[in-house]
Amino acid sequence: MKKNTFSFSIGILSSIFLLAACGSARPRNQMKFGIQAAQSDLWDEAIFRWQKVLKADPESAAAHNNLAVAYERKGLWENAEQEYQRALRLDPENEYIQSNYNKFQRNLEATEDDPEPEKKEKKDVKNFSP
Amino acid sequence: MSRTSAPKWMILLAAMGAVACASSEHFRTRIQIPHKPEVNLADFDGIVLTDFLLKSEVEEFDLNQEIREYFGTELSVGLGKEVERNSASLPDESVFEDQEFWKNLAPDRKKSLFFAGTAEFSQETRKALIAREKKRFEEPFPARKTLETRKFFSLNMHIHIFSSETGSAVFEREFKETRAYTNPNQTAHFAFFDLAYEIKEKLFRAISGGERIQERYLIIR
Numbered sequence: 455m456k457k458n459t460f461s462f463s464i465g466i467l468s469s470i471f472l473l474a475a476c477g478s479a480r481p482r483n484q485m486k487f488g489i490q491a492a493q494s495d496l497w498d499e500a501i502f503r504w505q506k507v508l509k510a511d512p513e514s515a516a517a518h519n520n521l522a523v524a525y526e527r528k529g530l531w532e533n534a535e536q537e538y539q540r541a542l543r544l545d546p547e548n549e550y551i552q553s554n555y556n557k558f559q560r561n562l563e564a565t566e567d568d569p570e571p572e573k574k575e576k577k578d579v580k581n582f583s584p
Numbered sequence: 585m586s587r588t589s590a591p592k593w594m595i596l597l598a599a600m601g602a603v604a605c606a607s608s609e610h611f612r613t614r615i616q617i618p619h620k621p622e623v624n625l626a627d628f629d630g631i632v633l634t635d636f637l638l639k640s641e642v643e644e645f646d647l648n649q650e651i652r653e654y655f656g657t658e659l660s661v662g663l664g665k666e667v668e669r670n671s672a673s674l675p676d677e678s679v680f681e682d683q684e685f686w687k688n689l690a691p692d693r694k695k696s697l698f699f700a701g702t703a704e705f706s707q708e709t710r711k712a713l714i715a716r717e718k719k720r721f722e723e724p725f726p727a728r729k730t731l732e733t734r735k736f737f738s739l740n741m742h743i744h745i746f747s748s749e750t751g752s753a754v755f756e757r758e759f760k761e762t763r764a765y766t767n768p769n770q771t772a773h774f775a776f777f778d779l780a781y782e783i784k785e786k787l788f789r790a791i792s793g794g795e796r797i798q799e800r801y802l803i804i805r
Contacts, residue, residue: 482805489611489802516803523800529618529793550610550801557798562620581712 481507481514488520497524515545519554526558534558609804614797621793623745623755629695630666631659632748636741637674639704644772647705651741654780659699662788670698677702680744680753687751696748704740705779707772709733710764734764737772739779743787755791759783 488503501524507517522537538555545551633656635648652669660667672689679685686698713729738760745755761779788794 485804489804492615492802493611493613514805516805520802523615523802526617526800527615529620531620548803550803554800557800561617561798581714 481510481517484510485514485517485520492520492524492527497527500524513544515541515548515551518544519548519551522558523554531562611802611804612799613802614799616795617798617800618795619789619793621791623697623791625663625665625792627695628665628697628747630668630693631663631697631699632668632670632690632693633659634670634689634698634700635673636701636703637677639702639740640706642705642772645776647703647776650773650776651703651780654777655699655784658784658788662784663792665697668693668696674700680756683746683751685751686746686748690748693748697754698746698748699743700746701741701743703742705738705772705776706740707735707737707775709735709768732766733768734766735768735770736762736764737770737775737779738762739776739783741783745791757787757790759786 488500491499518541525534715727740760742758761782
């Protein structure tokens with residue numbers, strides 16, 4: 455009996471510990487829900503969810519990054535730029551945010567198209583170049 | 585479980601918690617990202633096509649006529665604008681710097697775009713020693729090189745687009761497409777359409793935006 459009570463209390467303690475360690479579960483759920491919405495191409499819903507995350511935690515670099523991606527998807531370039539910059543200010547070392555922001559900037563500055571996959575004709579042009 | 589093992593459990597849980605919370609969870613996703621259009625087409629009602637300045641004449645067909653017909657139709661259908669032809673001939677390349685020229689070219693058309701530029705179409709036959717690509721389970725000897733011939737066609741178009749209202753350039757880009765054909769009897773006329781299609785695709789992506797699939801990271805924490 456004593457043994458069972460002890461195991462039960464350990465279980466409860468561990469749950470509390472993990473919840474406390476990872477912060478509130480609610481913003482995390484909103485974040486995940488936003489990602490699911492984005493993956494289903496429901497970007498307005500995703501924006502709504504990530505804005506809710508930011509209301510609860512304005513310092514969430516992840517939420518700012520995700521919002522930036524959503525704004526980029528919707529063609530709202532100024533908003534995307536602002537959100538990327540906020541995300542990078544909060545987490546400058548984050549390689550995922552850096553990667554997203556670099557691609558975003560390349561798109562804005564692009565004057566030429568991305569290199570196309572090498573077609574047979576293009577390969578021929580290379581092989582036969584004088 | 586004994587009472588003495590409790591601290592070990594706590595340490596293990598603390599370590600698990602720390603690892604779980606410290607690592608960044610992310611999703612790599614491929615999404616269609618719209619491209620910022622370089623020309624705000626909504627500001628203009630129509631497009632006026634002028635003759636292109638040709639760097640050299642093409643024997644097989646009238647390059648200017650083909651450019652006018654091909655791009656006239658494509659601009660009308662692809663951009664949904666009324667396309668008209670202006671027969672004024674351009675003196676030389678300095679005209680692309682002359683705002684007054686474009687402003688006065690069609691004074692009655694205030695909200696139009698002038699589509700102009702230079703064009704060059706060339707062809708040549710090249711020969712090279714090409715090693716046949718080896719397939720799996722083929723003979724172990726090195727691949728033999730054979731002398732092969734390709735017919736090459738190039739289309740170089742330097743496109744300038746001007747606003748009829750201000751005479752200023754709203755877009756300017758050089759496009760060069762080259763294609764090699766194994767058929768030694770490939771006609772220049774046929775190759776022109778392949779190359780013009782490639783240029784048209786790139787031009788439309790640049791001026792009207794369009795979308796392209798790109799990778800982005802969505803982060804959970």
